[in-house]
Amino acid sequence: MPSLRKDDEEPRFVRCSPEVNGLDTTPSIKTVKRAAVTKNFTGILHVSPSSSSESEGEEEGHVHMKRDTFRGGSVKLAGKGERDVDLTYNLLQTEDKGKVVMKLSTKQDIDVHCVKARILILVDISGSMGIKYDRRRKHSKLSRMKKFAIDLVDSLDDGDFASVVTFGEKTNVLVPLQEINSKTRSELKTKLETLDKTYLSTKTNLSAGLSRAIDIFSENATGPEDLLTYRNSIIVFSDGEINEGTKEPNKLIHEVREKIRRNAFDLDDSQNQWVSISTIATGNDVSEAMYLLSKCCSSDAFYHLDVQKSEENDPDLFLPVMLRKTAVAWNVSVVVEAVNGAVILNNETSQDNKVRLRGSRRGKEKMEKAFFYYDIPAASTKHIGVALDLSNVDSDANTVVLKVKVEYSKAVGMRMKYFVEIARGEFSDQTGRKSEAIKANLMHDARLISQNVLHIAAEHVKTGNIEASANQIKQGQSELQALMDKYGAMAAAEPESEAPRGRHCIVSTADTLMRSVRDMLQDVTVERETEKKETYADSIMNTMQSLLTELEGSKSTQDLHEPDGKNWARIKAVSSAISREAPTISSDVNTDVYAPLPNIRRISGNLQHQMVNLQKKREARKSAIPSIFE
Known part of the structure; x- marks a missing residue:
């Protein structure tokens, strides 16, 4: 068991090999010089006011991360065999740009022992909550x-x-x-x-x-x-x-966040x-x-x-x-730092779950990003995409371009961490793995597009402009088509990959457009428990079509310039499910693919029968989404 590292000891970085054919490979340990490490990797959470307006594409939330050491907190360096949260990654390079898609996953996917929970249900009892809504x-x-x-x-x-x-x-x-x-x-x-x-x-x-x-x-x-x-x-x-x-x-x-922090007794900022x-x-x-x-x-x-x-x-x-009762890790932070001339491209980097690093020097935001998860349930997977400008990095394959620190609390509260570094040469050494990298990058970019498009569409609905909202979703479909063309051509150029099927030019009708996007993503599939395959495009495009159908149906009944709260909530539910890769209760969301339920076979306690009910409802939920492909 590794011992606790004091602040002045030399940290170790772990080089995680990229995924090979979707499987995690065994990481190896590498020791680096102390000069290559700064205290920037030791980040703590801090809450401070923010006056910026909320924007799903740009707002980075109200959790802030400091760079100094934890106040009174001890953090254990997690060995490769004792990590509750694993990190692997796919790499893709185009000219002088590199994209890293990191995969955070929890291992417990068979039997899960429930974590003890304290649940408080807070219920609105305003008059409208008591209005009878059914015919009887x-x-x-x-x-x-x-x-x-x-x-x-x-x-x-x-x-x-x-x-x-x-x-x-x-x-x-x-x-x-x-x-x-x-x-x-x-x-x-x-x-x-x-x-x-x-x-x-x-x-x-x-x-x-x-x-x-x-x-x-x-x-x-x-x-x-x-x-x-x-x-x-x-x-x-x-x-x-x-x-x-x-x-x-x-x-x-x-x-609310200040209240939570004040009521944390003497917990340090990593646990409050x-x-x-x-x-x-x-x-x-x-x-x-x-x-x-x-x-x-x-x-x-x-x-x-x-x-x-x-x-x-x-x-x-x-x-x-x-999700709370199966959370094997919580207060999970991922801090990435571009080094040796590499620069983070913010607009092409994951936006959701991103938090601000406090005390950055001018221009430092191009070198560092931080991401935070309140908790990650067992048998769940989260992805973080980081785009890098490599034009100013020397050509030495051993030059490290990205340093990553993963830190989390175990279910019982112990704080754990480990380090990962990625070298420039790993981007070009992708023999036999590029098709997996293309899929990972395609899905990451599709999430970014959907997140931004649906945010704008929701803002239009909030002002009562239903037509502008519908047009925004259609524009998003066009952007997805261009994305599919880009990655489709990239996949076709790979000798080990089959050319994508059904490649079409952009056309005017939404139906044909979505068919072409679906075909372009045909080889990006998710294996379901029934051994049927469903494309990521089917999931995203069916859901977008569901939203579009609801919006079109609202045009005749919605008063101009009056907010449409129901459609606004639908769009937000879909957007957050896609960007957070989290299941929702909305019937407009296909949770089997881009917002999956945790893949747990058996769970301890009384929650087991609720899990069974959820599994039984999966097909019922899917059938609630109208499909234009049938």
Whole structure:
């Protein structure tokens, strides 16, 4: 077992071999000179206010990363056999530009023992939540929420904790934080039966509700070890805009994050993001605050629930709980630094999960980037793409161009880290592996395009300009076509690769255009459990077509310049699922491909039967997406 490294000791870098035919290869250890290492690799998290406007393509969130050492924290250097988070990568070079697509993966993909969880459900009880939406006038959003909360209690294990807090004009602790056992489980369910029979408020004070929820967690902790032992999660269920308390979304996010940090006892800045906040938005309002809470206070997708649709997707509401209870690593940071003349090309580098490095010198942002995940569930994979300008790097194959530091907390709270370095010569040494690199880069670039296009489309919907939003999605399809042409030609030039099938020129009709994009991505496939193959293009383009169909159907009923909250939420759910590679409960998202469920065969505890329900619903969810290819 490696010993703890003091600040003045020489760190070790691990050279991870690129993936070969999609399989991880065994890494080797390499020692580097101390002069090649700076304290820039030791980053800590810090929260500071941000006045910049939120932008899915440009905003880097409100988590900031320092470069100095951890305050009072010890970090263990993880040997290759004891890593909960593995890093491998694919490389691709075109002229003087290099692209690195890093793959972060967790190993536990067969049997997973649940992590203990403390779950707090925060429920909006404003008047609109009680409106009956079905023909028989029996069901409301609150009654739907009640069913979810009761089932959630059944899914938790003995030893977990649960609480329910309602918010409107005031907050009310409907169910205090209680340990789950045979007695309290029954009492909790009985209490939850009254959820849709409570007083409905005319106000919606989300900030007060969040503040009370955070206090409940810390009030029930005797010290920092309680925050590290449990996966703490707040699940917010709301349908409306904030009309009381802190209303400005960015200010709300800052206040919430500061509150979380202040309530962290004496945890150092590497561990003080001890609670995540998942949001489930419903209704017809634009929930900017709900979206930003999800974006800046969790690594989940943005959840959207259309209560007027079938209840088939209700089991999917357990995704936030399932992901928390299988999180084998949390507070995961990846810091990359371009060295020896290499420069990071920001516009072609992954945007989501990116955080700011504090104290950068002028121009330093072209050399360093940092990415942060609140947690990564078992059997999950995340990708980070970094584009490099190599024109000023010497031709020596051994010249290191990118240094990477991976740091995370284990489920029990111990802090771990390791280092990776990538040399220039590895870009050209891709014999037999270039086809895999092409696929990895194609999918990364497709995510970037989708993320940017859908962000702009959502902004148009927010102002009521449905036509502009639809046109933006169509323009995105054209950009994807150009991308497929580029990588298709690259793949065709490789002797070991077959030329892509069905290559077509860009045409005017959306149907033919999407068919051509689908064909260009034919060899980028995902193996499903049924041994059927589905292309990444099928998934992205079917979902985009679903959004486009909804937008076209809204033109005749939507008032000009009036926000369309339902379509806005749909687009945001799709965008966050693609960019975060995270499953959502939206029926507009195909979670089997670009937003996959964790590939867990068996999980301990009561959550197992919910996993089975999710698997049964996968085909039902897929069939809810209209396909133009059938």
